[in-house]
Amino acid sequence: xxxxxxxxxxxxxxxxxxxxxxxxxxxxxxxxxxxxxxxxxxxxxxxxxxxxxxxxxxxxxxxxxxxxxxxxxxxxxxxxxxxxxxxxxxxxxxxxxxxxxxxxxxxxxxxxxxxxxxxxxxxxxxxxxxxxxxxxxxxxxxxxxxxxxxxxxxxxxxxxxxxxxxxxxxxxxxxxxxxxxxxxxxxxxxxxxxxxxxxxxxxxxxxxxxxxxxxxxxxxxxxxxxxxxxxxxxxxxxxxxxxxxxxxxxxxxxxxxxxxxxxxxxxxxxxxxxxxxxxxxxxxxxxxxxxxxxxxxxxxxxxxxxxxxxxxxxxxxxxxxxxxxxxxxxxxxxxxxxxxxxxxxxxxxxxxxxxxxxxxxxxxxxxxxxxxxxxxxxxxxxxxxxxxxxxxxxxxxxxxxxxxxxxxxxxxxxxxxxxxxxxxxxxxxxxxxxxxxxxxxxxxxxxxxxxxxxxxxxxxxxxxxxxxxxxxxxxxxxxxxxxxxxxxxxxxxxxxxxxxxxxxxxxxxxxxxxxxxxxxxxxxxxxxxxxxxxxxxxxxxxxxxxxxxxxxxxxxxxxxxxxxxxxxxxxxxxxxxxxxxxxxxxxxxxxxxxxxxxxxxxxxxxxxxxxxxxxxxxxxxxxxxxxxxxxxxxxxxxxxxxxxxxxxxxxxxxxxxxxxxxxxxxxxxxxxxxxxxxxxxxxxxxxxxxxxxxxxxxxxxxxxxxxxxxxxxxxxxxxxxxxxxxxxxxxxxxxxxxxxxxxxxxxxxxxxxxxxxxxxxxxxxxxxxxx
Amino acid sequence: xxxxxxxxxxxxxxxxxxxxxxxxxxxxxxxxxxxxxxxxxxxxxxxxxxxxxxxxxxxxxxxxxxxxxxxxxxxxxxxxxxxxxxxxxxxxxxxxxxxxxxxxxxxxxxxxxxxxxxxxxxxxxxxxxxxxxxxxxxxxxxxxxxxxxxxxxxxxxxxxxxxxxxxxxxxxxxxx
Ligand code: FES
Ligand code: FES
Numbered sequence: 001x002x003x004x005x006x007x008x009x010x011x012x013x014x015x016x017x018x019x020x021x022x023x024x025x026x027x028x029x030x031x032x033x034x035x036x037x038x039x040x041x042x043x044x045x046x047x048x049x050x051x052x053x054x055x056x057x058x059x060x061x062x063x064x065x066x067x068x069x070x071x072x073x074x075x076x077x078x079x080x081x082x083x084x085x086x087x088x089x090x091x092x093x094x095x096x097x098x099x100x101x102x103x104x105x106x107x108x109x110x111x112x113x114x115x116x117x118x119x120x121x122x123x124x125x126x127x128x129x130x131x132x133x134x135x136x137x138x139x140x141x142x143x144x145x146x147x148x149x150x151x152x153x154x155x156x157x158x159x160x161x162x163x164x165x166x167x168x169x170x171x172x173x174x175x176x177x178x179x180x181x182x183x184x185x186x187x188x189x190x191x192x193x194x195x196x197x198x199x200x201x202x203x204x205x206x207x208x209x210x211x212x213x214x215x216x217x218x219x220x221x222x223x224x225x226x227x228x229x230x231x232x233x234x235x236x237x238x239x240x241x242x243x244x245x246x247x248x249x250x251x252x253x254x255x256x257x258x259x260x261x262x263x264x265x266x267x268x269x270x271x272x273x274x275x276x277x278x279x280x281x282x283x284x285x286x287x288x289x290x291x292x293x294x295x296x297x298x299x300x301x302x303x304x305x306x307x308x309x310x311x312x313x314x315x316x317x318x319x320x321x322x323x324x325x326x327x328x329x330x331x332x333x334x335x336x337x338x339x340x341x342x343x344x345x346x347x348x349x350x351x352x353x354x355x356x357x358x359x360x361x362x363x364x365x366x367x368x369x370x371x372x373x374x375x376x377x378x379x380x381x382x383x384x385x386x387x388x389x390x391x392x393x394x395x396x397x398x399x400x401x402x403x404x405x406x407x408x409x410x411x412x413x414x415x416x417x418x419x420x421x422x423x424x425x426x427x428x429x430x431x432x433x434x435x436x437x438x439x440x441x442x443x444x445x446x447x448x449x450x451x452x453x454x455x456x457x458x459x460x461x462x463x464x465x466x467x468x469x470x471x472x473x474x475x476x477x478x479x480x481x482x483x484x485x486x487x488x489x490x491x492x493x494x495x496x497x498x499x500x501x502x503x504x505x506x507x508x509x510x511x512x513x514x515x516x517x518x519x520x521x522x523x524x525x526x527x528x529x530x531x532x533x534x535x536x537x538x539x540x541x542x543x544x545x546x547x548x549x550x551x552x553x554x555x556x557x558x559x560x561x562x563x564x565x566x567x568x569x570x571x572x573x574x575x576x577x578x579x580x581x582x583x584x585x586x587x588x589x590x591x592x593x594x595x596x597x598x599x600x601x602x603x604x605x606x607x608x609x610x611x612x613x614x615x616x617x618x619x620x621x622x623x624x625x626x627x628x629x630x631x632x633x634x635x636x637x638x639x640x641x642x643x644x645x646x647x648x649x650x651x652x653x654x655x656x657x658x659x660x661x662x663x664x665x666x667x668x669x670x671x672x673x674x675x676x677x678x679x680x681x682x683x684x685x686x687x688x689x690x691x692x693x694x695x696x697x698x699x700x701x702x703x704x705x706x707x708x709x710x711x712x713x714x715x716x717x718x719x720x721x722x723x724x725x726x727x728x729x730x731x732x733x734x735x736x737x738x739x740x741x742x743x744x745x746x747x748x749x750x751x752x753x754x755x756x757x758x759x760x761x762x763x764x765x766x767x768x769x770x771x
Numbered sequence: 772x773x774x775x776x777x778x779x780x781x782x783x784x785x786x787x788x789x790x791x792x793x794x795x796x797x798x799x800x801x802x803x804x805x806x807x808x809x810x811x812x813x814x815x816x817x818x819x820x821x822x823x824x825x826x827x828x829x830x831x832x833x834x835x836x837x838x839x840x841x842x843x844x845x846x847x848x849x850x851x852x853x854x855x856x857x858x859x860x861x862x863x864x865x866x867x868x869x870x871x872x873x874x875x876x877x878x879x880x881x882x883x884x885x886x887x888x889x890x891x892x893x894x895x896x897x898x899x900x901x902x903x904x905x906x907x908x909x910x911x912x913x914x915x916x917x918x919x920x921x922x923x924x925x926x927x928x929x930x931x932x933x934x935x936x937x938x939x940x941x942x943x944x945x946x947x
Contacts, residue, residue, distance in 0.1 A: 013885045020893035021866075021885055022867065023865065023866035023897045025893055029829075030819070108809075195894075197828075197830065197892075198830075243892075248928070486892075488891035490888070641888075643888035647891050653930050655929070680833060680926065689919045689923040
């Protein structure tokens with residue numbers, strides 16, 4: 001539409017599209033190496049125990065078994081924040097914790113060997129609830145975490161790393177408020193993002209200290225950095241990425257599995273492939289943190305939030321690698337979503353004897369919004385205010401600011417998202433559908449409809465550093481050197497589009513380097529929504545730098561000044577006298593490549609935004625909640641890949657997104673610590689036959705990011721929806737729901753049709769599910 | 772040792788499974804050595820591990836997600852729930868066999884999936900395309916509801932479902 005772009009914003013198929021639809025794409029799970037062994041993990045059946053004795057003899061005797069390792073056989077590699085969690089420990093802390101590792105010639109033999117390992121345990125009392133875990137006589141998971149409180153703060157974020165939101169004077173704020181409300185909301189369903197390809201790794205150890213690792217996630221370079229610390233800074237690590245069968249954040253940290261594969265390779269001298277089964281994936285790999293918030297909110301009649309004071313409990317399971325980071329970013333994000341001068345919000349991270357929490361799309365902010373937005377809604381309800389208007393009013397505006405994850409105050413220099421919110425409200429028909437608090441939109445027999453709205457925004461679009469090289473070749477082609485795996489967003493093609501646009505080359509003349517940490521510079525990877533601004537900025541700068549060097553060479557040849565040079569499709573020419581033109585090869589000669597370097601420095605002064613409107617239908621007889629329609633609205637600055645963006649935004653439902661408000665949860669038996677639905681039949685997910693209507697309204701107001709004025713928004717699609725659903729169901733029912741997911745039992749309980757309480761829950765568990 | 776010999780005498784030689792995959796005939800011996808078919812092997816395992824046809828994906832290995840869908844004599848089956856020993860004499864088509872062998876042209880469904888960007892991570896895509904293929908072979912002009920129904924056993928966590936439905940509609944329109 002006259003923007004002059006050839007690729008950016010155009011519906012061009014992804015580079016890997018042909019391979020994906022023909023089955024040629026090799027995910028890590030599809031790969032084999034010569035001489036490869038298979039690894040398996042023996043896991044604890046107890047939530048908390050000391051390993052007294054392990055007898056490996058029988059397992060060793062099985063033909064084809066090459067290694068059996070326990071805590072006694074391995075170096076003291078430790079992960080977690082702080083690094084207190086041993087890769088194999090003498091103590092197990094959840095049902096599924098690793099007890100022994102086996103490498104064998106086939107997967108079947110490795111599997112069989114697990115059963116031949118005899119383990120003697122001393123069983124310890126366990127704790128599964130965060131408030132219980134905080135009690136003085138609660139079982140203690142780590143000596144290093146007295147009271148089961150995980151040390152707050154993230155060293156990587158700097159000395160002032162955000163641990164809480166404390167500013168202004170809350171008492172003064174409450175004094176200024178027209179209403180003060182108080183409540184507790186919990187987002188504790190510990191849903192699993194459940195990417196289809198399970199977590200796994202292939203490792204090859206070469207003595208004395210060289211490790212090559214093939215990984216499946218979105219940040220192959222970062223595994224090298226992380227594992228270097230975990231392995232005592234003594235191991236030389238090279239990582240290879242590749243197509244990743246879904247991550248949604250979760251596989252970013254597969255360090256335990258990677259270490260297991262590395263240890264087995266170290267013990268056998270052969271490459272070892274270690275993949276979790278889907279059951280292990282759901283029972284022993286990371287899930288969302290559980291979150292419970294109790295707070296008081298002060299609000300004025302005009303929707304101004306005057307004070308927020310409360311506690312935020314986060315259950316991280318048996319250890320934390322990133323929960324503190326999620327808290328830090330979440331604490332930043334709340335200030336973006338809810339402008340308030342007086343805060344006293346104090347998080348406490350608790351460890352319990354269940355599977356660990358980890359990274360999931362929404363990174364702390366989704367967990368926080370799910371409790372905080374309903375808490376603020378209580379005040380809106382009391383004042384009779386329209387939540388869409390209040391959320392719009394309180395979302396960060398240019399000139400306002402926030403403390404970000406590093407504890408430093410940043411002034412927001414982006415756009416006002418109000419216009420996008422208005423467009424979304426129009427597309428949804430909010431003005432017609434909103435009837436007031438706790439009032440259904442319509443009633444039809446036993447079916448009641450309700451609407452809700454949520455919002456989310458994240459300054460992570462400019463988070464962390466990226467580096468890239470762009471190398472120009474004399475035949476008029478170029479290669480982007482950036483350590484990237486394709487994990488489903490289509491970004492690997494998008495970065496090439498932006499490089500091609502910058503170099504004015506046809507897209508098929510620009511390619512991407514292999515995702516090898518040895519040939520590529522530092523890359524944090526497309527975590528959160530940072531790809532479009534951060535990674536692309538480094539790539540664009542590298543392309544510009546390469547062109548600058550090429551122009552110098554061309555200018556010499558043509559006898560003009562470098563500033564007079566331009567290029568198109570591999571030709572160099574003078575802007576003033578376009579007749580003066582030579583191909584790249586004539587400027588570069590036969591024996592030269594030209595390489596440009598680009599770096600992106602973190603920038604926290606821009607944020608993205610997503611507002612989601614939902615309409616639900618609740619059957620008051622059965623208690624079932626159906627999602628009828630969803631409108632996601634935002635401004636992307638410039639859409640780089642229209643169809644890819646559509647897919648990412650439709651992704652709001654899955655990967656532990658909106659459906660975590662309706663039916664998605666991991667069911668933990670709180671007596672035994674076993675997960676009851678660790679398979680894809682009992683863990684519920686949305687099918688093709690139950691798709692709501694989705695509309696994505698995305699504006700394109702040029703943003704001050706890079707030359708294409710775009711910012712990333714894909715990741716946050718999941719985040720505003722759950723609290724919107726909670727609001728919609730509460731409105732449909734005429735009473736507040738306080739917990740997710742809103743399964744039929746919770747609806748019927750809220751309507752007084754069944755009794756609540758722990759007994760009922762236990763009975764439901766005995767019947768084989770929570771509903 | 773003794774036992775093996777006896778079996779050898781009884782059957783003359785090792786039992787074999789004959790099956791055709793993507794038009795190529797295979798004779799696989801039953802046994803537990805590499806390259807052989809064990810009684811416990813699923814079709815998904817044989818395709819991926821023995822025949823190196825890794826286009827067929829496994830996610831749940833449990834009959835829940837449809838990622839492993841292939842065609843058996845033209846009908847969609849879950850290869851993780853099918854034992855290879857049951858496939859004697861069967862014609863199997865996997866995602867690798869959908870292209871026109873002679874011309875190299877993509878199947879219209881594959882083409883439509885590319886045009887609609889009907890995938891994100893792409894892990895579920897082979898299974899969805901094979902389910903769609905079985906549907907269009909049986910019902911060349913399905914309604915949207917029929918498409919949803921036919922794909923209801925296919926998991927897509929990235930939620931490319933909407934674009935996949937559109938792609939199947941495009942492919943069926945072209946087939947008309
Ligand atoms: S892998 Fe066969 S149905 Fe899931
Ligand atoms: S495209 Fe990722 S699961 Fe379907």
